[in-house]
Amino acid sequence: MEKEIKLFRNSKKTKNLLLTSLAVCIILLLVIIYSAGIFDGELKIKPLVFSSGAFLIMLILLLKSVLSLKDKSPLIELNKQTFYGKTTPVSKSFGIVNWEDVADIQLQKTGGDTLVVVSINNPEKYEGRLSKMFWNIAYNNSTNQLTLMYSASEIDIDANELFNLFNKSWKESTSLNR
Incomplete structure (x- = not known):
């Protein structure tokens, strides 16, 4: 990329x-x-x-x-090493994530929206970024991973395109780190 x-x-x-x-x-x-x-x-x-x-x-x-609406900054940013999104309250509070910590990316239908769900390894690295309530929402005890969700409901592309962008960026970042 x-x-x-x-x-x-x-x-x-x-x-x-x-x-x-x-x-x-x-x-x-x-x-x-x-x-x-x-x-x-x-x-x-x-x-x-x-x-x-x-x-x-x-x-x-x-x-x-x-x-x-006054905020004109991007809602989602993807680059070689990191990504950031503020389309859901948890992802907005979480901040920047390193691609190297991503374990999986999936597309999931939740309610009336389709979300890009990113599973993150190494939760200790990101501890302290979220309030206790948001941490309990994002952290999965059984897998020891954090789960962040990103919505395409307010951006220029649909959920499938957003999913493809996340996957492409993740694969390209892992090929750079090899």
Whole structure:
């Protein structure tokens, strides 16, 4: 690999995600209003509590996404020795990873998204980078590996192309180290 690969935010995909999030917030707000008894005068506690919690979470995520639109830096960077991505909270917090520590790369369907899943050996080397909660999400006790996921939902390419880029970069970096 002669040069660095930088993948930037695709504004069309980002707008679609934000509009979808906004639509979910509006639906949750309508459920809150209905559960509060505005239409029929009957208070429904369980749906009100659930929809209020979900609405707050979605609203916070939506506002965070809108604020992140100012960031014009690449969402994923791949070069000869390392890679970095900030398309998921764990990968963003984790930071730069050396290709030499990668054990496996897979494509995995999770929820409504297809993610590139990178398994990393040598977790001791990366200890202290993540909060305890994120470490527990990323660390697999049985394999003694860290698992990082990267999404193509906001970048210029689809998940299969991202997977191919990761695989190609990983193979090229291992052939350079031999």
